[in-house]
Amino acid sequence: MRPKLVATDLDGTLVRSDGSVSPYTADVLAKVEALGVPVVFVTGRPLRWTEEVFEHVGSHGLAVVSNGALVWDVARHRPHLERPIEPALGLEMCTLLREALPGTVFAVETLDGIGLEPEFLERHRVPEGARRAPIAELFDEPALKLLARHEELAPQEFWDAAEQVVLGRLVITWSSSTSLLEISAPGVTKASTLALLCADLGVDAADVIAFGDMPNDLPMLSWAGTSYAMADAHPTVTQAASHVAPGHDEDGVAQVLAGVFGL
Missing domain, CATH: 3.40.50.1000 (HAD superfamily/HAD-like)
Known part of the structure; x- marks a missing residue:
């Protein structure tokens, strides 16, 4: 059919x-x-x-x-x-990820665009005027996507380790050739x-x-x-x-x- x-x-x-x-x-x-x-x-x-x-x-x-x-x-x-991901849950997961995987840096996507931590090395051109600040300041409203990047761990290694931290409280996936996790709200x-x-x-x-x-x-x-x-x-x-x-x-x-x- x-x-x-x-x-x-x-x-x-x-x-x-x-x-x-x-x-x-x-x-x-x-x-x-x-x-x-x-x-x-x-x-x-x-x-x-x-x-x-x-x-x-x-x-x-x-x-x-x-x-x-x-x-x-x-x-x-x-x-x-x-x-979207609610800020309280998102920030809690950021804290846990950074404690378990030092060197993890974050960015958030909203309807208004992307906000990045200063250490977040974006592989694509960042729009003019994009915010640069610590994640606690960036995650001040619900976010469509939380991005987590690591410059030392391999993609699969980073994903597997992050899953052990998040334990299904958010959805983690991966579509990049680099160690960039794309994190979504529950379900x-x-x-x-x-x-x-x-x-x-x-x-x-x-x-x-x-x-x-x-x-x-x-x-x-x-x-x-x-x-x-x-x-x-x-x-x-x-x-x-x-x-x-x-x-x-x-x-x-x-x-x-x-x-x-x-x-």
Whole structure:
């Protein structure tokens, strides 16, 4: 049976290595939307980076951002749903993480942008005017995402150690090539927020086809009725998905969708 909704990650999945969405992929997405099938971007990117690809969001106009912490209404340019971390819980976890893993530094993402501790070495250009302050000052309102970085521990080592500290009180995931943990509110994942969106649209999990490449995609791929790991995905993602798509630089998502929908 033909899927009723497409859910796709962006970086390493839909978006090419140069940051672009190819004309072929854009054309396929538009044709799928024209069939009445929503294509929903489900990304770990913050809002400020997701806006770069909103031109490819169809008439439904919804995107799942910051690993499920935000559903953004593109057409109305406003939040449709927010699932943030409360400051008290977030700061408690920061204290515990720093005590257990000295050298951990933090940043927070809100609708207003990113705030970083002075020692936080960001790998991407920081927006002009971004706040720099200790985490106790930055975390003064609910945050869509808490970022934890370590310059010495390997990514998997950092993640495993952090899980032993947090013990499920927040959701920790990872989608970077560096030791950067992405931390969300309790129960917030790409899957749990996508499930809420699909419930609003009257779409069952069995009717969703999903694409991803990194550990933060695992809940979504496990939830969707049909799941694809990209050819160059993280090994855990390849193991979890039911199918493998060509790589993101080969327009793998578009190739699969063209076949599934007979385009």
